[in-house]
Amino acid sequence: MPAIPLDAALIHVNKADKKGNIQIFGPDPFFDDLFARAATNTFVSSEKIVDTDQLGGEQMAIFNRFERNFVTGVIECPGGAHPTSCAPDYGFDLEHLKNYSAQVENYAEYKKDFIDVNPSAYHEAVGGLQKILSLSLPRF
Amino acid sequence: MENFKLADLCISQAAKVWVDDGEILATGIGLIPRLAAYLSKMAFNEALMVTDGETYLIDEPFPLGVDRTLKVEGYMSYSRVFENLWGEPVMQWLLQLRLICMRK
Numbered sequence: 624m625p626a627i628p629l630d631a632a633l634i635h636v637n638k639a640d641k642k643g644n645i646q647i648f649g650p651d652p653f654f655d656d657l658f659a660r661a662a663t664n665t666f667v668s669s670e671k672i673v674d675t676d677q678l679g680g681e682q683m684a685i686f687n688r689f690e691r692n693f694v695t696g697v698i699e700c701p702g703g704a705h706p707t708s709c710a711p712d713y714g715f716d717l718e719h720l721k722n723y724s725a726q727v728e729n730y731a732e733y734k735k736d737f738i739d740v741n742p743s744a745y746h747e748a749v750g751g752l753q754k755i756l757s758l759s760l761p762r763f
Numbered sequence: 764m765e766n767f768k769l770a771d772l773c774i775s776q777a778a779k780v781w782v783d784d785g786e787i788l789a790t791g792i793g794l795i796p797r798l799a800a801y802l803s804k805m806a807f808n809e810a811l812m813v814t815d816g817e818t819y820l821i822d823e824p825f826p827l828g829v830d831r832t833l834k835v836e837g838y839m840s841y842s843r844v845f846e847n848l849w850g851e852p853v854m855q856w857l858l859q860l861r862l863i864c865m866r867k
Binding site for chain 2: 650651654657762763
């Protein structure tokens with residue numbers, strides 16, 4: 624079966640450097656590596672950007688789930704997986720997701736409040752970055 | 764005993780699916796399939812491989828929704844579920860399914 628050609632992949636990770644060396648600390652990286660390798664361009668947002676020598680060396684290298692030659696660009700964006708989770712940093716925002724589902728009929732309003740805004744306005748609209756970072760992880 | 768609910772019936776019947784499967788992955792997605800896989804491991808097929816509902820293979824099923832310490836025996840990320848599924852076990856399973864269909 625031929626691969627689906629992806630124009631772009633948007634991937635959020637826990638830690639990265641400016642070169643695009645990424646680390647995913649969640650127990651399950653799902654299919655992030657496949658998306659990164661399949662896409663023409665892969666844009667990474669990271670909870671934290673650090674210098675390469677702060678990535679933790681050989682002990683942490685196992686968390687590097689795909690290679691930097693697949694990364695087109697990287698930005699620092701704490702809380703960037705909101706309203707979904709970024710284990711082990713924070714869990715889902717169920718309240719927000721319910722609100723999103725309820726507003727599906729009225730998407731223009733949701734878009735105005737939460738999509739067409741800059742990051743700081745977004746944080747303010749959802750209760751603050753600290754609130755995002757303190758969302759607890761689900762227990763399945 | 765007649766005081767059971769439909770969910771109890773679904774769980775106990777689904778648990779029988781893995782009785783003769785031996786060492787095979789049972790990944791129960793959703794509450795009832797997951798409890799069925801746990802019950803199957805505890806009642807019928809000790810060799811059954813089951814997960815914590817997220818990422819790990821566990822040696823011992825546990826009650827859902829409470830604090831617990833997992834008895835982890837291995838790793839079963841989402842992509843590995845498929846790697847495992849499309850490996851040998853699924854071929855055995857398809858063969859068994861064919862035999863069951865032929866019997867009927």
